[in-house]
Amino acid sequence: xxxxxxxxxxxxNSEDLLNLQARFNELSQKWEQETCGFSSISKKxxxxxxxxxxxxxxxxxxxxxxxxxxxxDHWFLALKALTDEDPTQPGDDFDQAVEAWLNWGKRKGFIx
Amino acid sequence: MSISLxxxxxxxxxxxxxxTSPKTPNYNCVAWAAGETNRPWWPISYDTAPYYWPLGEQDxxxxxxxxECFKSLGYEICDDENFxxxxxxxxxxxxxxxxxxxxxxxxxxxxxxxxxxGDLEDISHPHLVALEGNPGYGKVSxxxxxxxx
Numbered sequence: 128x129x130x131x132x133x134x135x136x137x138x139x140n141s142e143d144l145l146n147l148q149a150r151f152n153e154l155s156q157k158w159e160q161e162t163c164g165f166s167s168i169s170k171k172x173x174x175x176x177x178x179x180x181x182x183x184x185x186x187x188x189x190x191x192x193x194x195x196x197x198x199x200d201h202w203f204l205a206l207k208a209l210t211d212e213d214p215t216q217p218g219d220d221f222d223q224a225v226e227a228w229l230n231w232g233k234r235k236g237f238i239x
Numbered sequence: 240m241s242i243s244l245x246x247x248x249x250x251x252x253x254x255x256x257x258x259t260s261p262k263t264p265n266y267n268c269v270a271w272a273a274g275e276t277n278r279p280w281w282p283i284s285y286d287t288a289p290y291y292w293p294l295g296e297q298d299x300x301x302x303x304x305x306x307e308c309f310k311s312l313g314y315e316i317c318d319d320e321n322f323x324x325x326x327x328x329x330x331x332x333x334x335x336x337x338x339x340x341x342x343x344x345x346x347x348x349x350x351x352x353x354x355x356x357g358d359l360e361d362i363s364h365p366h367l368v369a370l371e372g373n374p375g376y377g378k379v380s381x382x383x384x385x386x387x388x
Contacts, residue, residue, distance in 0.1 A: 164247040164357040166268040166341045166376075168281040168290055169300060200264050200358070201279075203287055219288035220277035221265040227288075 147183070151190040154180050159200065172204050181205050192232035199225045243359055247374055251362075254369035259353065260361035269305075271355035272329045272342040273312060282308075302380060305331050305339045314383035320367055322350045326384040330367050332376040341376035343367060347387060 158176035165171050180187060188209050191202050203224055207213050214231040215224045232238040245252050269280035270291075278289040282297030282304050293308055306316065309329060317323075320330060322345065330352070332341040343354040343364075351363045354370060370376045 162357070163243070163262075164359055166281075166355075166357050167300070167339075168267070168279060168283055203289065204285060207285070207287055213287060215288035217286070217288060218291075221279070221289040222277070224278075224289040 147186065148190060150183065151180065151187055151194075155194060168201065171201050177205065181208055185209050189232070189237040192229065192238045195225060196229055196232075196238060203228065241360055241362075244356055244362065247359075248356070248370050248372070248376070249374060250369050250372055251364065254364060254366055256362045256364040256369060258360045259363055260355075262359050264358040266355060267357065268342045268355045269308075271353070271361065272344040273309075274344075300338055302331060302333055302337065302339055305342070306381060306383065309383050313385040315385065317382050317384040320345070320352075320379070320382050323384065325387055327387055328382055328384045330379050331381045331383075332367075332370065332378060333380040334377040335373065337380075339380075341370060343370065 154176045158174055158180070161176065162171045162174050171177065180191070188206065191206060191209075194200070195202050199221070203215070206228055212231070214227040216227070219227060229238065241258060244256075265278070266276045267279040267281065270276065270278060273280060273293075278291050280291050280293070282292045282294075282300045283290055284296060284298035286296050293311055294304075297304060314329065317326075317328065320328065327347050328345040330343045330345075331339055332343070334340040341354065341356075343352045345352050346363065351365055352367060353361060353363050355361045356370070364370070367379045371378050
């Protein structure tokens with residue numbers, strides 16, 4: 128489970144983290160199942176499960192980054208929406224975009 | 240054989256197909272039709288890597304936008320999917336709303352087509368109809384071709 132270092136200590140406890148992890152896993156699996164055959168990026172990022180993950184708020188960012196680290200997927204727009212940042216460079220390919228977000232997450236202390 | 244593919248595109252089994260790559264989200268059908276394998280191509284209104292569209296940021300994902308994109312790559316609209324010596328062809332599928340849902344490319348010098356199915360595998364398939372239907376990518380709406388240099 129990712130260690131959240133930059134959120135207020137009273138924001139969550141270990142039980143909340145476990146619940147969040149379970150919720151993220153459930154939603155991300157449904158999202159993948161429902162959209163993995165889609166060619167349309169728009170349809171992927173407007174799928175209800177993807178939107179529900181974004182609706183969990185900034186607290187979910189470390190979970191997304193950990194998922195991106197272990198199994199790269201289309202998390203770029205969710206991360207951009209949640210953090211209001213974009214560490215990628217114009218023209219980056221998929222692997223470069225993944226690396227840019229993972230390096231950002233490490234700098235911010237969200238992932239190791 | 241891929242159960243994931245056959246569940247989503249039921250006509251594949253009777254049409255016949257071959258898996259030609261592992262699953263990957265690194266590129267999608269439009270990139271594959273254009274010959275790229277390092278980033279997904281799609282017209283979206285968010286200027287965010289790795290998503291790419293040759294004509295720049297777009298808030299319109301209509302069939303016309305896809306045709307315009309491939310015209311910019313040297314393609315022109317043609318009549319049918321039949322193999323023509325000296326040309327390569329691409330096909331645009333549309334969904335029930337008339338919006339592009341998929342693209343396939345005819346393999347150079349062959350009568351087979353190749354498709355990247357979302358984040359699933361690349362396949363080769365003998366006919367475009369193999370991916371049509373609902374479930375499926377809808378129907379083929381436009382064929383374009385360009386001369387092979």
